[in-house]
Amino acid sequence: MNIVITGASKGLGRAIAEKFGEDKQGHGLFLCARNSEQLRAFALELQGRFPRTNVQYFVCDMSKQEEVQAFANWFLAFNVKLDVLVNNAGQFIPGSVHNEAAGALEKMIEVNLYSAYHLTRAVLPHMMEARSGHIFNMCSIASLQAYSNGGAYSISKFALAGFSKNLREEMKPYNIKVTSVYPGASYTDSWSGSGIDPKRIMEAGDVAAMIYAASYLSPQACMEEIILRPQLGDL
Numbered sequence: 725m726n727i728v729i730t731g732a733s734k735g736l737g738r739a740i741a742e743k744f745g746e747d748k749q750g751h752g753l754f755l756c757a758r759n760s761e762q763l764r765a766f767a768l769e770l771q772g773r774f775p776r777t778n779v780q781y782f783v784c785d786m787s788k789q790e791e792v793q794a795f796a797n798w799f800l801a802f803n804v805k806l807d808v809l810v811n812n813a814g815q816f817i818p819g820s821v822h823n824e825a826a827g828a829l830e831k832m833i834e835v836n837l838y839s840a841y842h843l844t845r846a847v848l849p850h851m852m853e854a855r856s857g858h859i860f861n862m863c864s865i866a867s868l869q870a871y872s873n874g875g876a877y878s879i880s881k882f883a884l885a886g887f888s889k890n891l892r893e894e895m896k897p898y899n900i901k902v903t904s905v906y907p908g909a910s911y912t913d914s915w916s917g918s919g920i921d922p923k924r925i926m927e928a929g930d931v932a933a934m935i936y937a938a939s940y941l942s943p944q945a946c947m948e949e950i951i952l953r954p955q956l957g958d959l
């Protein structure tokens with residue numbers, strides 16, 4: 725399969741890339757992130773560990789529409805079928821509506837919503853023509869539930885869930901699957917330095933395992949939602 729993963733150098737995106745990388749048959753992995761050194765190092769590591777996988781990478785800021793378009797153009801130039809798109813790039817900045825910094829909402833919407841919206845729109849014609857593919861949108865428990873420190877992040881993730889649900893309805897006749905992924909707290913760089921016990925929350929690999937499993941269902945089955953929480957519940 726050819727698999728595009730945004731925000732793939734760390735955290736959940738990285739775990740998803742590793743999960744598909746482990747597959748014996750080998751896949752094409754097309755990864756992006758902003759920090760070129762970290763992305764390059766991870767791509768080389770992945771290629772070394774899984775020689776059957778073909779790892780390609782592109783440095784871009786998914787919060788900027790012109791860079792999203794450049795990423796899409798770069799991928800489309802490979803002229804391969806897009807089987808799995810994981811709209812994962814995103815950022816968590818805690819805050820509350822009443823006192824978060826000016827511009828917080830704009831920033832969260834750009835990185836958490838526009839990233840997925842613009843990339844999906846750029847590659848959809850290609851997928852619709854092929855009448856195949858599977859799109860995963862990395863929402864959050866914060867897409868389902870309000871928190872007192874959810875603020876702009878939670879608003880942007882509610883919006884992403886709205887995007888994902890609408891896309892699911894639209895894409896049914898085109899044979900394109902759409903899955904909204906709603907993880908609770910999962911230990912990634914976002915949590916390092918928080919003082920939280922990694923054993924209290926999920927592992928990035930838990931989320932990756934579910935996305936991997938959903939991508940291998942029969943053609944006639946679509947896992948519409950994946951909701952994952954730590955065993956002890958939300959923090």
Ligand SMILES: NC(=O)c1ccc[n+]([C@@H]2O[C@H](COP(=O)([O-])OP(=O)(O)OC[C@H]3O[C@@H](n4cnc5c(N)ncnc54)[C@H](OP(=O)(O)O)[C@@H]3O)[C@@H](O)[C@H]2O)c1
Nearest residue numbers: 731733734735736757758759785786814864909910912913
């Ligand atoms: N971890 C959790 O508990 C949790 C729970 C629910 C939902 N999520 C969602 O899962 C996704 C991944 O979170 P994570 O915890 O894995 O985060 P993370 O550990 O901070 O990793 C984020 C990844 O995305 C890249 N990235 C960030 N901003 C980007 C941008 N503007 N353009 C391109 N790449 C960008 C980062 O690389 P660069 O910094 O080099 O760009 C990195 O590879 C996010 O959408 C997040 O909201 C996470």
